[in-house]
Structures are given as C-alpha cells and as structure tokens.
Amino acid sequence: MRFLRLAFFLLLSAAACDSELPIEPVEEYTGDSWVVFYQDSIGVLKQVIAFEPTFIGRQSVVEIPVAYLDTFTLELAVSCDDSVFKVSPAAFTFTKSKKTTTLKVTFQPELPDSQAVAHLHFQVSSDLLSADTTMEVVAEDSLRLEGLGQNYYLDLEMVFIQGGPFSMGSGTAEDTADVHYENPDELYSHQVVLSDFFIGRFEVTNQQYYEFWVEQGDSANRPDYSTVFGTWPQDALEKPNHPVVGVSWEDAMAFCRWLSLRTSQRYTLPTEAQWEYVAVGAEEGRKYPWLTEEPQVAADTLDGGQEEPVYRVNIQGVIDGYQYTAPVDRFPAGVSRFGTFNMAGNVWEWCLDWYDPEYYRYTTETDDPKGPSGSADWLYRVVRGGSWLESLKEARCANRGALDPRNREYNVGFRVVRLP
Numbered sequence: 535m536r537f538l539r540l541a542f543f544l545l546l547s548a549a550a551c552d553s554e555l556p557i558e559p560v561e562e563y564t565g566d567s568w569v570v571f572y573q574d575s576i577g578v579l580k581q582v583i584a585f586e587p588t589f590i591g592r593q594s595v596v597e598i599p600v601a602y603l604d605t606f607t608l609e610l611a612v613s614c615d616d617s618v619f620k621v622s623p624a625a626f627t628f629t630k631s632k633k634t635t636t637l638k639v640t641f642q643p644e645l646p647d648s649q650a651v652a653h654l655h656f657q658v659s660s661d662l663l664s665a666d667t668t669m670e671v672v673a674e675d676s677l678r679l680e681g682l683g684q685n686y687y688l689d690l691e692m693v694f695i696q697g698g699p700f701s702m703g704s705g706t707a708e709d710t711a712d713v714h715y716e717n718p719d720e721l722y723s724h725q726v727v728l729s730d731f732f733i734g735r736f737e738v739t740n741q742q743y744y745e746f747w748v749e750q751g752d753s754a755n756r757p758d759y760s761t762v763f764g765t766w767p768q769d770a771l772e773k774p775n776h777p778v779v780g781v782s783w784e785d786a787m788a789f790c791r792w793l794s795l796r797t798s799q800r801y802t803l804p805t806e807a808q809w810e811y812v813a814v815g816a817e818e819g820r821k822y823p824w825l826t827e828e829p830q831v832a833a834d835t836l837d838g839g840q841e842e843p844v845y846r847v848n849i850q851g852v853i854d855g856y857q858y859t860a861p862v863d864r865f866p867a868g869v870s871r872f873g874t875f876n877m878a879g880n881v882w883e884w885c886l887d888w889y890d891p892e893y894y895r896y897t898t899e900t901d902d903p904k905g906p907s908g909s910a911d912w913l914y915r916v917v918r919g920g921s922w923l924e925s926l927k928e929a930r931c932a933n934r935g936a937l938d939p940r941n942r943e944y945n946v947g948f949r950v951v952r953l954p
C-alpha cells in the first residue's frame with residue numbers, strides 16, 4: 535500500500551465451528567495482507583490494511599491474497615453479511631496447481647460519514663474439512679454532507695493520519711546556508727509528538743464553501759478577492775472544484791464551526807505542527823511533499839520511450855498549466871506520503887496557530903503543540919505551503935508564512951482537520 539490510509543481496517547475474528555476434523559484457527563502476522571488456509575486448519579491472518587477512503591457513490595476496493603498451503607483440493611465459499619460490502623469471487627477452489635487466489639472486497643457506503651462493520655464468512659465445502667471462519671471488516675466513510683444551497687454533496691474527503699514523532703522546522707542554528715538565512719523563523723528544528731487526526735485530502739473548494747456561505751445567509755463570511763481571475767459567487771458555480779480563496783482566518787474558522795455543528799464532529803484548522811507533519815511525511819522529513827528534491831517538473835518515461843513532463847505543483851507561472859488556481863485534485867504526482875493533494879502550492883493554507891517568528895527558539899511544547907498563546911496584540915496567524923503566486927522555494931514543507939487573520943487574499947485558502 536502506497537499510502538497510510540486507515541479508513542478501512544481488517545480485523546481478526548477467526549473462529550472454527552461445527553468442525554468434525556481438528557480445525558483450529560491459525561493466527562499469524564507477517565506484515566502482509568494474506569489469508570492462509572492449511573489442510574488441517576483455517577486461519578485469517580491478523581492485519582490492518584491501509585485502504586482507499588471512500589464516500590457515497592464511489593467504490594473502494596481492497597485486494598486480499600488468499601493461499602492454501604497444502605496439496606489437497608479445497609473448495610471455499612465466501613459470503614458477506616453487510617450489503618455495503620461485496621466480496622468476489624464468492625467461491626473458489628484450490629488444487630495442486632492453483633494454490634492462491636485474490637479476494638476483492640468492495641465497500642460502497644449508503645450513509646454519509648458512517649462506519650460499517652461486516653463479517654466475511656469462509657465456508658469449506660470440501661469433503662476433507664468442515665469449518666466456518668469469519669473475518670470482521672470495518673470501514674469508515676468520509677464525510678458527504680447534503681448541502682442546502684445547490685443540494686450538493688460536500689464530498690469532503692478526510693484522510694486518517696496516524697500520529698507519532700517528527701522533527702519540526704529545518705536544520706539548526708549552524709545550518710545557515712542556502713535558503714535558511716532567509717527563513718530564520720523555521721530554524722531550530724525540534725521534536726514534536728502528535729496524536730492521531732484526520733485531514734482533508736484536498737483544499738476546501740469553492741463549492742464546499744458556497745454551501746456554508748449560503749446557509750449563513752450570504753451576508754457574513756463572504757469571500758473577497760480581486761477580479762483578476764474571477765469573482766464570488768460566480769466562481770463557486772463556474773469553478774466549483776477550485777480552492778476557495780479570499781477567505782480570512784475568521785471565515786475559515788466559521789466554516790469549521792458550521793461543519794462541526796452539521797456533523798457533530800470536531801472540525802477545525804490544522805495546527806502548524808499537524809500541517810507540517812503531513813507535508814513532510816512524518817519522520818521522512820521531506821523537503822517537498824513529493825519526496826524528491828525540488829523537482830518543479832519531472833520527466834516520466836512513457837511506453838514509446840518519449841519523455842513527458844509531469845508537474846507536481848502549481849506555483850508561479852504557467853509552465854505547470856495554471857496561471858492562477860488549479861482544481862484541488864490536480865497534480866497527483868505531487869501528493870504527500872499520506873495522499874493529500876496540493877499541500878505545496880495552489881493556495882496558501884490557514885493554520886490554527888498564532889505566528890511568532892521566534893516561537894521555535896523558545897518553545898518547550900512537544901505534545902500536540904498549538905503554537906504561542908496569542909493575545910489581542912498579536913498580528914498574524916500562520917499560513918503554509920505557498921501558492922500559485924509564489925516561487926517553488928515558498929512551497930517548501932518547513933516554510934512558514936504569516937498573515938493578518940482578518941485579511942482576505944486571492945492566493946490564500948485552507949483545508950480542515952477532524953479530531954477523533
């Protein structure tokens with residue numbers, strides 16, 4: 535699995551019953567997602583499978599290799615007790631020459647933001663054995679909230695982020711070469727430990743924000759930006775999948791409060807630490823979300839041997855295909871380790887924290903830091919990731935930006951986090 539997407543779990547629940555032969559469940563863990571059957575036993579390996587998060591109307595599929603380790607013929611039937619899950623094939627036979635197969639488990643939820651549990655039943659139909667073992671399947675749907683404005687579904691897809699330690703900031707006081715001298719606020723890297731959370735796979739879109747704005751009665755939290763590439767609310771209708779811009783920190787927080795009320799979940803803005811943790815890939819310490827060094831453009835070898843450029847990020851200029859904002863699901867080659875899009879570039883993203891350029895120098899906060907405790911005298915909140923208006927350097931994961939929380943800028947948007 536390329537990404538740690540934990541919206542889907544497979545848990546062990548193996549039990550033998552109605553058995554005439556000495557069939558005992560086998561419990562092993564090899565780090566792979568295998569279900570293994572032996573001649574004299576049936577085992578479902580204990581496993582947690584990273585799974586593509588899904589939401590209403592779309593399917594997600596996980597493939598599970600299945601093996602039979604002995605040489606006798608074994609016929610198995612598999613069934614599922616929850617209609618949002620489907621498993622195929624429903625029956626298969628192991629023989630001497632065919633001892634492996636692949637199960638496909640499909641999840642297609644019917645309710646928004648729901649969790650579903652199913653049991654897969656493996657039934658042995660061979661004369662040799664008689665057993666029934668079950669596997670418990672748990673899947674969590676991403677948010678899809680029915681809005682009022684356009685009767686539209688928000689499709690606000692959230693990615694599970696497993697917490698842990700990481701090094702926040704870039705380098706040390708001695709590390710003053712290259713770009714660092716221009717960015718003293720990100721020096722003094724320090725260890726931070728984060729709890730689990732969910733983060734939006736994409737920047738919040740025009741259409742998502744539009745639903746909120748309409749429900750507010752369109753007087754408050756109105757996006758405000760130059761007409762250089764569009765106006766509100768026309769952009770919401772004409773470019774629904776572009777990131778919303780021209781929203782202040784206050785607007786973004788109002789969106790989060792509305793979302794929390796509508797869903798009874800805890801949505802907020804990412805802390806600066808949460809944002810950077812996702813961007814750098816936790817302990818991987820990436821300079822850019824896409825791992826490799828500074829490739830604004832990478833070459834991808836096609837079948838015919840031709841080289842075609844692959845753009846990883848929307849920054850200043852049109853070489854990446856966009857003069858202004860790009861739809862939030864563009865640049866799949868630039869996703870983070872966790873599968874989040876456009877953390878670098880496209881639009882700057884508001885973070886929860888107050889901005890203090892000296893904060894990294896004095897902070898002793900290591901567990902789920904929320905930045906300096908601000909007051910009315912504080913001027914700025916943190917923004918991260920650069921935008922279509924800035925150079926690649928500004929899109930570095932460790933780069934810190936700052937902005938008056940009341941400001942509405944045409945290159946600043948946000949993404950949300952959900953706390954478990």
Ligand SMILES: [Ca+2]
Nearest residue numbers: 849850851856
């Ligand atoms: Ca661009």
Ligand SMILES: [Ca+2]
Nearest residue numbers: 876877879881
């Ligand atoms: Ca961004």
